[in-house]
Amino acid sequence: MENWWKTFFDADYIRIWGWADKPAETAQQAEGIWKLLALHEGCRILDAPCGYGRLSLPIARRGAIVCGVDQSEELLAQAEKNRGDLPLDRLCYVRHDLRQTLPNGRFDAAFNVFSSIGYGSETDDLAIFKTLYLAVRPGGRVLIDTMHRDAGVARFSRDLKPAHRLADETLVVEEPTFDPISGRVQTTWYWFGPNGQGQKSASLRLYTITELIHLLQSSGLKFISAHHGCSEEPFKAEGPEMGGRVGILTERV
Numbered sequence: 001m002e003n004w005w006k007t008f009f010d011a012d013y014i015r016i017w018g019w020a021d022k023p024a025e026t027a028q029q030a031e032g033i034w035k036l037l038a039l040h041e042g043c044r045i046l047d048a049p050c051g052y053g054r055l056s057l058p059i060a061r062r063g064a065i066v067c068g069v070d071q072s073e074e075l076l077a078q079a080e081k082n083r084g085d086l087p088l089d090r091l092c093y094v095r096h097d098l099r100q101t102l103p104n105g106r107f108d109a110a111f112n113v114f115s116s117i118g119y120g121s122e123t124d125d126l127a128i129f130k131t132l133y134l135a136v137r138p139g140g141r142v143l144i145d146t147m148h149r150d151a152g153v154a155r156f157s158r159d160l161k162p163a164h165r166l167a168d169e170t171l172v173v174e175e176p177t178f179d180p181i182s183g184r185v186q187t188t189w190y191w192f193g194p195n196g197q198g199q200k201s202a203s204l205r206l207y208t209i210t211e212l213i214h215l216l217q218s219s220g221l222k223f224i225s226a227h228h229g230c231s232e233e234p235f236k237a238e239g240p241e242m243g244g245r246v247g248i249l250t251e252r253v
């Protein structure tokens with residue numbers, strides 16, 4: 001399963017996960033990111049990784065100057081198709097492995113959202129956080145939004161087999177297993193419907209929020225606050241999802 005993420009994010013990902021991408025939720029996330037990172041018109045923002053530009057685009061449309069970075073050629077090609085009339089000096093996309101650094105201090109803020117870490121080793125994640133740390137100017141904020149171990153374990157304890165149906169009637173079923181020793185979830189999604197069938201597997205490290213903050217601090221970032229995903233709402237570990245996704249706001253000092 002090593003390096004699974006290098007081939008996972010392809011045309012099938014766009015078809016299966018893109019259909020699940022809800023415009024109202026994406027708009028809400030863009031709004032939350034805008035507020036948490038205190039963005040303003042003309043500020044320079046790094047969306048890393050950006051996927052197919054799901055959030056780069058609405059944030060650039062609000063007036064920020066956005067650079068989206070990702071390793072997936074296919075997702076970046078889709079992002080380019082979606083750019084509409086936004087010129088290159090307002091929105092650019094770059095193919096790059098985020099374990100390697102970017103130019104120092106070029107951005108006012110950066111974000112890494114929608115569970116885009118934990119794919120490789122802890123060393124890989126530390127390298128990605130270090131890239132974000134170095135990419136923002138001193139005083140620049142960095143936001144991470146991800147699933148975390150407490151929320152994952154709360155879900156596994158209910159033995160759920162998540163399933164949903166896409167707009168074209170394709171049924172998508174997920175079968176996850178969790179290894180508490182490595183802290184990794186091995187998961188396979190199966191889909192079947194009028195436009196074909198397939199499957200994809202992934203291996204994700206589910207960090208606790210404590211571990212995530214420690215890793216961010218090891219990269220040089222200063223912890224500011226924890227939130228309910230990409231929202232200003234403070235994080236509370238409550239309910240059947242143990243608070244659900246966490247947004248961790250940090251700063252380069």
Ligand SMILES: C[S@@+](CC[C@H](N)C(=O)[O-])C[C@H]1O[C@@H](n2cnc3c(N)ncnc32)[C@H](O)[C@@H]1O
Nearest residue numbers: 009049050051054070071072097098113114116
């Ligand atoms: C779940 S997607 C999320 C994309 C985007 N943040 C969003 O909200 O739609 C995760 C993305 O991480 C990218 N990725 C994973 N590891 C990476 C790395 N080392 N360097 C660059 N991109 C990476 C993948 O190519 C994929 O597009």
